[in-house]
Amino acid sequence: MVLNLSSMKILLLIVLLIPISSFSQWSKSDTAISRAWIGFEYGGNWTQADLAERYGFMNHIGLMTGFKTSKNWFYGLQSSFHFGKNVRLTGIFDHLIDSNGNITDVDGNIAAVVVYPRGFSINASIGKIFPVLNSNKNSGIFVHTGVGYLLHRMKIETNEQVIPQIELDYKKGYDRLTTGVNLHQFVGYNFMSSTGGYHFYGGFYAQEGFTKNRRTINFDEPDVPVSTELRLDVQIGFKLGWVIPIYKRQPKDFYFN
Numbered sequence: 001m002v003l004n005l006s007s008m009k010i011l012l013l014i015v016l017l018i019p020i021s022s023f024s025q026w027s028k029s030d031t032a033i034s035r036a037w038i039g040f041e042y043g044g045n046w047t048q049a050d051l052a053e054r055y056g057f058m059n060h061i062g063l064m065t066g067f068k069t070s071k072n073w074f075y076g077l078q079s080s081f082h083f084g085k086n087v088r089l090t091g092i093f094d095h096l097i098d099s100n101g102n103i104t105d106v107d108g109n110i111a112a113v114v115v116y117p118r119g120f121s122i123n124a125s126i127g128k129i130f131p132v133l134n135s136n137k138n139s140g141i142f143v144h145t146g147v148g149y150l151l152h153r154m155k156i157e158t159n160e161q162v163i164p165q166i167e168l169d170y171k172k173g174y175d176r177l178t179t180g181v182n183l184h185q186f187v188g189y190n191f192m193s194s195t196g197g198y199h200f201y202g203g204f205y206a207q208e209g210f211t212k213n214r215r216t217i218n219f220d221e222p223d224v225p226v227s228t229e230l231r232l233d234v235q236i237g238f239k240l241g242w243v244i245p246i247y248k249r250q251p252k253d254f255y256f257n
Helices: 005-025 168-173
Strands: 035-049 058-068 073-083 114-130 140-157 178-192 199-213 231-246
Touching: 035 073, 035 199, 058 114, 058 231, 073 140, 114 178, 114 199, 140 199, 178 231
Parallel strands: none
Antiparallel strands: 035 058, 035 231, 058 073, 073 114, 114 140, 140 178, 178 199, 199 231
C-alpha cells in the first residue's frame, strides 16, 4: 500500500493526538485519585546522638513504593542505602602502625587503609496528603511515619593491598556492625501533575534507630568489653523524591449493532 502526502499527514495527526487523548483521560486535578507509585529518593542527613560519635554527614539513596488511595492516604515501603565519607572514630588501626609510623602490607610496602560509613534501612510507612492552598486534590502537604530496620557499619578498604590483620573475616573485628529497630518521620510537599506527566515530593526527614552492637569483640580494644546497651542513632535532614506514575488505563467501551 502506498500512502500519498495527504494520507501521511492525517496519519501523523492521529499519532500525535493519541497520547494527548490518553493524558486527558488522566486529568484529575479536581478529584483525588488512587494510584500506585514507585519513587526514587535522595536524602541528606546530619547525624545526632550516639551515631554522631561515629560518623558525620550521611547520604541516602533509595526507593519508595506504595499506594495512594482516593482519600489521599498513603501506604508504602521505603528502603535506603546510606553512605558518607566522615568517620569520627580515631585510633582504630594504631596497633598496626610500625615504628616508622606506617601500616605495611604483606609485601612490606606502605599501605593505605581507608574507612567509610555505610548503612541500610527499610521501613513500612503510612501517611496522608492534605491538599491545602491548591486546587489540585492530589497535591499538598505530605506527611508520613513508620517503623522498620536499620543497619550501619564501617566499610574498610585497602586499595587492593593485602594486609593480613584486616582481611576477610578479620574486618568484622573493626567494622562496628550495629542493627536495630528504626523509626522515621517526614513532612513536606507532594506535587502530582494534573495531567500525570510528572510527580515529585520533598521535605524534612528524621529517623531514630534503637540499635545494639552486634560484634562480640573489637580488635583495636580487645580488653574492653563491647557495650550491649541500647543505642540511639539519630539522623535529621531532607529528602527529595521523583515518582514514576503508574496508571490504570480507562476501560474502553465497545458497541455492536
